[in-house]
Amino acid sequence: MSTSGQHQFRYTQTPSKVLHLRNLPWECIEEELVELCKPFGKIVNTRCNVGANHNQAFVEFADLNQAINMATYFASSSEPAQVRGKTVYIQYSNRHEVVNNKGPGDVPGNVLLATIEGVEAGDVSIDVIHLVFSAFGFVHKVATFEKAAGFQALIQFSDVETASAARESLDGRSIPRQSLSPFYLWKYLLPDHVSSCNLRISYSAHRDLSIKFQSHRSRDYTNPYLPVNPSAIEGFVQPAVGPDGKIKEPESNVLLASIENMQYAVTVDVLHTVFSAFGTVQKIAIFEKNGGTQALIQYPDISTAAVAKDAIEGHCIYDGGYCKLHLSYSRHTDLNVKAFSDKSRDYTIPNSTVWQNSQTASMFPGNEFSGGGAGPTWYPNTQAGRPPFVSGPSTFPGQTYSQSSVPAYAAAADFSVMQPGQISGASQPPRQHNMGPGGASHPGQPPYNG
DNA sequence: AGCACA
Numbered sequence: 001m002s003t004s005g006q007h008q009f010r011y012t013q014t015p016s017k018v019l020h021l022r023n024l025p026w027e028c029i030e031e032e033l034v035e036l037c038k039p040f041g042k043i044v045n046t047r048c049n050v051g052a053n054h055n056q057a058f059v060e061f062a063d064l065n066q067a068i069n070m071a072t073y074f075a076s077s078s079e080p081a082q083v084r085g086k087t088v089y090i091q092y093s094n095r096h097e098v099v100n101n102k103g104p105g106d107v108p109g110n111v112l113l114a115t116i117e118g119v120e121a122g123d124v125s126i127d128v129i130h131l132v133f134s135a136f137g138f139v140h141k142v143a144t145f146e147k148a149a150g151f152q153a154l155i156q157f158s159d160v161e162t163a164s165a166a167r168e169s170l171d172g173r174s175i176p177r178q179s180l181s182p183f184y185l186w187k188y189l190l191p192d193h194v195s196s197c198n199l200r201i202s203y204s205a206h207r208d209l210s211i212k213f214q215s216h217r218s219r220d221y222t223n224p225y226l227p228v229n230p231s232a233i234e235g236f237v238q239p240a241v242g243p244d245g246k247i248k249e250p251e252s253n254v255l256l257a258s259i260e261n262m263q264y265a266v267t268v269d270v271l272h273t274v275f276s277a278f279g280t281v282q283k284i285a286i287f288e289k290n291g292g293t294q295a296l297i298q299y300p301d302i303s304t305a306a307v308a309k310d311a312i313e314g315h316c317i318y319d320g321g322y323c324k325l326h327l328s329y330s331r332h333t334d335l336n337v338k339a340f341s342d343k344s345r346d347y348t349i350p351n352s353t354v355w356q357n358s359q360t361a362s363m364f365p366g367n368e369f370s371g372g373g374a375g376p377t378w379y380p381n382t383q384a385g386r387p388p389f390v391s392g393p394s395t396f397p398g399q400t401y402s403q404s405s406v407p408a409y410a411a412a413a414d415f416s417v418m419q420p421g422q423i424s425g426a427s428q429p430p431r432q433h434n435m436g437p438g439g440a441s442h443p444g445q446p447p448y449n450g
Numbered sequence: 451a452g453c454a455c456a
Binding site: 018020022023047050051055056057058087089091093094095098099100 | 451452453454455456
């Protein structure tokens, strides 16, 4: 019988620690709400730009009395609450908490994360990004990178206010095709083939970016003396031209391996074993790209990488044409990888005993081969401090190994092409190992074809 | 100038 509102005024003033603010300017940002409200108490959450006109907001105080303080203050004040000169009307909200307005990217900070939609990394230069964001204040640092989300940039400002202004102004807008500014050389900011490039801007959790080099991917405008990474300056270094006139890709200490015909899982440990034959492997990362599996393998220097590349290129990890490796030089010079995950390793991290135990446990299940007699001549670069393949809980506890069934790491021992000593015999066809990978890591897989 | 659609 009754309808809502029958027993109460429509807008009762039941106190709530959430205040409802109206008549805000459309562009009102959270900082302005905070400035207005924080004299009265601790703000635990806000929601701004509410409603079709973006002119309402909610502010939640930690304590009810703080909200009452603010509401009663402005109710009796001769000076109304104002934001940008507009009078703001304040009442208690009919709810008692502000619902989740904020994802991780909505927590204001001085560093912005910009996703540039619809472009490839090469389409928008770091100079253009710098130009666009410099309109709001001094840009300290810029770092760009490619992620699954697309081409992204981190832009570091001095303070939250500047970053917020840039975000409010640029989020959802497109980088203009042309710059009308007479002060910059870039007349055209975008290549012709880019039809649109919307900016999606959120806040980064970073406060201070760590820029190691000035390069086409990263800049530190506060430190002009930061070393330039020559291999990373696009266009500065002409690509080397080989004797055949073809452009050679610039060399790098990091190799990019594409794994073809990957019938069997290729783990970080398998790659480490294979690539360690040529020098210390510092880091490994495995990832999927274009439906295939790729890996980055980092050596300390280019020469080691070059030797490994020439020796391994085109060869298979496993007999039968499985897991064929194609190598090129990566553009990376220093990988940023998790120290220990199923897709990456950082072997440079000292005191790595924590993960070494689990590594040996998962990769070298038996201790049959840890004896001195099985000295790993096939493993010429055993790292100092690295324990032998000690016993550990087996991943395959029920499995026993016969003489002919060899753990996976032994495959490399038979992988004669991997021996550095044979690199000079360039014309020698690779003698692949005689074991299928099922022997160790895939008990159900076809047996080796020895 | 009057309550959020995640």
